[in-house]
Amino acid sequence: MRAALGDAETGPVPPPTSREREEGLRLEGLTVRYGSTTALSGVDLVVPRNEVLAVLGPSGCGKTTLLRTVAGLERHSQGGISFDGVDLSRVPVHRRGFGMVFQDGQLFGHRDVAGNVDFALRMRSVGRRERRETVARLLESVGLAGYQRRRVAELSGGQAQRVALARALAAEPRLLLLDEPLSGLDRILRERLAVDLARVFDRASMTGVLVTHDHDEAFTLADRVAVLMGGRVEQLDTPWRLWHRPATEEVARFLGCGTVLTAYADDEAISCALGSIPRPEDCPTGPVRFGLRAAGLRAVRSTGRSGTGEPRAVVRERLHRHDHVRLTVDVPEDPGLGELEAVTAHGDLAELGEEVTLTLDSTGVAVIPEKSRSRDSVG
Numbered sequence: 001m002r003a004a005l006g007d008a009e010t011g012p013v014p015p016p017t018s019r020e021r022e023e024g025l026r027l028e029g030l031t032v033r034y035g036s037t038t039a040l041s042g043v044d045l046v047v048p049r050n051e052v053l054a055v056l057g058p059s060g061c062g063k064t065t066l067l068r069t070v071a072g073l074e075r076h077s078q079g080g081i082s083f084d085g086v087d088l089s090r091v092p093v094h095r096r097g098f099g100m101v102f103q104d105g106q107l108f109g110h111r112d113v114a115g116n117v118d119f120a121l122r123m124r125s126v127g128r129r130e131r132r133e134t135v136a137r138l139l140e141s142v143g144l145a146g147y148q149r150r151r152v153a154e155l156s157g158g159q160a161q162r163v164a165l166a167r168a169l170a171a172e173p174r175l176l177l178l179d180e181p182l183s184g185l186d187r188i189l190r191e192r193l194a195v196d197l198a199r200v201f202d203r204a205s206m207t208g209v210l211v212t213h214d215h216d217e218a219f220t221l222a223d224r225v226a227v228l229m230g231g232r233v234e235q236l237d238t239p240w241r242l243w244h245r246p247a248t249e250e251v252a253r254f255l256g257c258g259t260v261l262t263a264y265a266d267d268e269a270i271s272c273a274l275g276s277i278p279r280p281e282d283c284p285t286g287p288v289r290f291g292l293r294a295a296g297l298r299a300v301r302s303t304g305r306s307g308t309g310e311p312r313a314v315v316r317e318r319l320h321r322h323d324h325v326r327l328t329v330d331v332p333e334d335p336g337l338g339e340l341e342a343v344t345a346h347g348d349l350a351e352l353g354e355e356v357t358l359t360l361d362s363t364g365v366a367v368i369p370e371k372s373r374s375r376d377s378v379g
């Protein structure tokens with residue numbers, strides 16, 4: 001890796017090649033330790049310019065450590081971090097040109113909204129008139145047009161987060177780092193703000209790394225998602241592939257597949273003990289596994305139906321959701337399947353203990369390669 005600042009032995013640093021110039025952020029074998037705890041272990045990641053990467057993973061997997069290390073707030077013990085091909089190991093936080101938005105927004109309480117956004121522009125020595133216009137444009141882009149004179153203390157949580165984002169964007173960072181920027185907001189606001197943010201990122205051609213534990217947030221905002229587990233990248237993929245083709249059982253379970261079953265793909269279909277779905281073109285034939293989310297199993301009352309060949313199950317629990325009912329069922333003829341989650345319509349509600357027939361719905365089924373039975377076996 002190229003050294004950013006050069007030193008007596010290597011001499012002046014050669015300028016990055018054009019390929020490196022476009023590559024944005026690169027982490028190579030990044031390892032971070034806190035005493036005897038290894039928080040990150042050999043992480044390799046590239047975030048090309050104009051791409052937003054979400055880092056998703058269970059609590060304690062190293063998400064915040066990754067973000068803080070990229071920002072320069074933590075030191076890594078092995079590996080490297082570069083941006084556009086320039087090594088950042090010795091570049092201090094304030095010289096990296098990165099912007100940060102953390103959970104609590106951290107606004108300046110003594111300034112009004114405009115003053116908060118304007119601060120970043122002043123730091124860049126932008127002229128007064130341009131600053132006024134830019135503040136207005138940025139506030140509009142985060143849905144706060146006309147909020148210039150509002151006091152920070154009078155903002156709701158969601159509004160404060162938007163101001164923090166506008167302030168970060170005003171600095172025109174070459175990389176924006178977001179640590180759970182929407183946590184602490186209620187679900188509806190979070191969903192709305194995530195969509196707004198996705199629009200802002202798109203318009204600003206933003207390069208960013210977003211840390212979150214919320215799947216929907218990651219999938220709404222990111223071009224690609226890295227799933228981090230135990231300090232390692234378990235899978236780096238597009239949201240679609242991550243959801244439908246998790247690389248390992250651990251990733252599938254983390255992304256909501258409560259049941260994992262062995263399955264077999266032939267030319268036409270992939271079949272498991274609960275039925276089959278048409279084989280998607282990108283799935284090779286041979287043994288695979290199914291990761292089933294609740295929506296992958298549809299339950300219909302069995303009354304009056306017989307001989308359909310579909311597996312029969314018994315309802316053990318019911319959970320009402322706004323547009324469907326989630327059932328916990330078991331299959332008496334195949335107790336090895338254990339408890340399964342299935343969905344059913346409000347209008348077709350089976351009683352506890354009643355029999356239902358199950359059908360697979362491919363939209364809720366993830367296909368997991370057979371070789372990935374555990375992380376250790378991933379090649």
Ligand SMILES: Nc1ncnc2c1ncn2[C@@H]1O[C@H](COP(=O)(O)OP(=O)(O)OP(=O)(O)O)[C@@H](O)[C@H]1O
Pocket residue numbers: 034035037038039057058059060061062063064065066213
């Ligand atoms: N300052 C620290 N000193 C010692 N250990 C730390 C420190 N910060 C983090 N750790 C440990 O490093 C590991 C990764 O922590 P990190 O905060 O990066 O995880 P995370 O994925 O962001 O978790 P969460 O989702 O709960 O915020 C954990 O085992 C944590 O206990």
